[in-house]
Amino acid sequence: MAEADILSHIETALPGTIQEQYSSHGNDVIVIDRGDLPTVLSQLKEQPDFAFTLLLDITGVDFFGQEPRFEVVYHLHSLTHNHRLRVKVRLTEEDAQLPSAASVWKSADWLEREVWDMFGITFTDHPDLRRILMYEEFRGYPLRKDYPVNKRQPLVEERDPITNPWHKG
Amino acid sequence: MAEAAAPLLRAQKDVAEHDPTSEIMELQMGPSHPATHGTIKLNLTLDGEKILNCDVEIGYLHRGFEKMCEQRTWNHCIPYTDRLNYASPLINNVAFALTAEQLLDVEVPERCQYIRVIMSEVSRITDHLTCLGMAATEAGAISVGFYLMEARETLYDLVTAVTGARLTVSYARVGGVMHDLPHDFAERVRTAFADMRRILSDCDTLLSKNRIFIERMSGVGAISPEDAISYSLTGPLLRATGVPYDVRKAQPYSGYDRFEFDIPTGTQGDNYDRFSVRFEEIKQSMAIIDQALNGIPSGPIRIDDPQITLPEKKQVYGNIEGLMNHFKLVIEGVKIPPGEAFLSVEGANGELGFYLVSDGSGRPYRVRVRPPCFFGMAALGEMLQGCLISDIITTFGMVNMIGGECDR
Numbered sequence: 001m002a003e004a005d006i007l008s009h010i011e012t013a014l015p016g017t018i019q020e021q022y023s024s025h026g027n028d029v030i031v032i033d034r035g036d037l038p039t040v041l042s043q044l045k046e047q048p049d050f051a052f053t054l055l056l057d058i059t060g061v062d063f064f065g066q067e068p069r070f071e072v073v074y075h076l077h078s079l080t081h082n083h084r085l086r087v088k089v090r091l092t093e094e095d096a097q098l099p100s101a102a103s104v105w106k107s108a109d110w111l112e113r114e115v116w117d118m119f120g121i122t123f124t125d126h127p128d129l130r131r132i133l134m135y136e137e138f139r140g141y142p143l144r145k146d147y148p149v150n151k152r153q154p155l156v157e158e159r160d161p162i163t164n165p166w167h168k169g
Numbered sequence: 170m171a172e173a174a175a176p177l178l179r180a181q182k183d184v185a186e187h188d189p190t191s192e193i194m195e196l197q198m199g200p201s202h203p204a205t206h207g208t209i210k211l212n213l214t215l216d217g218e219k220i221l222n223c224d225v226e227i228g229y230l231h232r233g234f235e236k237m238c239e240q241r242t243w244n245h246c247i248p249y250t251d252r253l254n255y256a257s258p259l260i261n262n263v264a265f266a267l268t269a270e271q272l273l274d275v276e277v278p279e280r281c282q283y284i285r286v287i288m289s290e291v292s293r294i295t296d297h298l299t300c301l302g303m304a305a306t307e308a309g310a311i312s313v314g315f316y317l318m319e320a321r322e323t324l325y326d327l328v329t330a331v332t333g334a335r336l337t338v339s340y341a342r343v344g345g346v347m348h349d350l351p352h353d354f355a356e357r358v359r360t361a362f363a364d365m366r367r368i369l370s371d372c373d374t375l376l377s378k379n380r381i382f383i384e385r386m387s388g389v390g391a392i393s394p395e396d397a398i399s400y401s402l403t404g405p406l407l408r409a410t411g412v413p414y415d416v417r418k419a420q421p422y423s424g425y426d427r428f429e430f431d432i433p434t435g436t437q438g439d440n441y442d443r444f445s446v447r448f449e450e451i452k453q454s455m456a457i458i459d460q461a462l463n464g465i466p467s468g469p470i471r472i473d474d475p476q477i478t479l480p481e482k483k484q485v486y487g488n489i490e491g492l493m494n495h496f497k498l499v500i501e502g503v504k505i506p507p508g509e510a511f512l513s514v515e516g517a518n519g520e521l522g523f524y525l526v527s528d529g530s531g532r533p534y535r536v537r538v539r540p541p542c543f544f545g546m547a548a549l550g551e552m553l554q555g556c557l558i559s560d561i562i563t564t565f566g567m568v569n570m571i572g573g574e575c576d577r
Contacts, residue, residue: 084420
């Protein structure tokens with residue numbers, strides 16, 4: 001199947017799910033509703049015409065000040081057809097949650113934990129949603145645009161080695 | 170988890186019958202452990218020496234790479250990318266620059282593409298040599314470790330000659346590379362490769378029929394192709410299971426379709442196959458460099474566009490346009506039109522992808538890296554189930570986790 005007709009093919013295979021579609025710098029992009037996410041992702045993986053068996057990445061983007069604020073982005077690759085697709089779900093700040101893809105791909109487990117850790121976006125039926133890169137005691141979500149860059153949250157109190165050298169107790 | 174439940178119950182029953190030899194033990198390995206070259210913590214559930222369950226904790230080297238990049242101009246991010254996979258920094262540089270160029274819809278001159286291919290392949294070899302040398306050392310073959318470090322050193326001399334640094338190279342730029350290859354580069358490569366071939370054949374003799382080494386590696390940490398794909402493994406870990414997926418062939422970038430090379434694959438998906446695939450890839454990379462050096466055209470090494478690349482120093486000091494272009498690029502950065510792009514390259518450990526979002530200012534709005542070894546670490550727990558404690562060392566070595574990249 002040629003790159004160009006993936007989008008139209010998805011339209012016929014999964015009617016009514018695509019809210020928006022476009023191509024951007026060589027990648028085909030579809031925007032879907034979070035309610036359709038489990039069906040769309042598992043169909044994209046299972047249907048032999050698509051066979052997007054390799055989940056390349058899940059990540060979030062914070063469009064602070066815009067509505068809807070968050071975007072969760074899935075990058076898929078098909079090993080058999082050698083084509084790629086980007087799937088996007090848009091979420092509002094008040095209701096930043098969406099279903100998990102951990103039952104479709106095993107790698108989604110850690111990727112979704114990272115999105116939760118960094119953006120505070122909840123994956124509702126995730127088997128083990130806890131922080132992955134930050135520590136448990138960490139407050140806030142560092143990749144949100146309203147998280148201050150210079151904010152520090154040390155686990156152990158920081159010591160200034162000049163004013164308070166170690167040998168003076 | 171389902172497989173772990175049965176032995177767990179059996180062991181608990183044994184404990185109830187007061188048999189101390191089959192007591193279930195919780196052991197925390199790391200975060201700072203001499204046998205794991207990387208800061209990770211493994212929470213092990215052990216039945217004797219057998220691993221029933223392994224929960225991997227990462228994040229000890231997290232320093233906010235993605236957040237830092239949002240505060241800097243596009244070219245300022247290049248030094249940060251050096252610190253992702255510091256065993257092959259040139260590949261990271263090139264991947265970031267290529268993605269930014271895709272957002273700009275520009276293509277670098279042919280000579281620059283060749284230089285990027287050559288330097289990426291040199292980096293791939295240094296990465297593989299580090300991984301294989303460390304793995305051999307940890308399995309007890311310490312002389313192989315020293316030999317491979319010697320081979321790596323000859324390549325670091327090449328990297329130093331081109332970029333001026335061993336690890337923190339910062340060589341690629343959006344729209345080109347920092348400067349051209351030294352005039353005697355081809356000669357240097359020939360000398361280095363002659364040394365490399367001798368060392369590689371020595372190591373092959375030392376290891377390929379070595380019973381101790383084979384028994385430590387073969388059948389250990391195996392994963393099926395289906396599981397490997399489900400865990401999104403790429404690179405040597407996926408190819409060791411027999412899936413011939415290589416980004417350089419599947420989605421060629423930077424003119425990789427010009428070169429002829431094979432994709433080495435394994436059959437068992439175990440540590441021995443991972444070792445062999447990497448060993449074979451070194452030879453393929455050397456073949457690519459040879460072809461590229463034979464075919465490299467002369468010409469410019471960066472795009473000739475004052476909006477994207479810095480002008481020559483003569484222009485900066487000699488006329489007002491050059492000075493202004495230089496000032497605007499340094500202070501405000503390359504203005505990349507709003508949009509988003511995802512591009513991946515074949516990193517040494519697997520598919521290294523960048524997802525960049527631009528809002529039209531001189532700084533990236535969002536930088537996301539797809540770190541290949543993050544996925545290897547996610548699968549590590551499953552690879553180790555049913556293995557022995559000593560197998561952690563070889564399997565962890567073959568996943569080749571690089572903290573800077575995995576934790577970002």
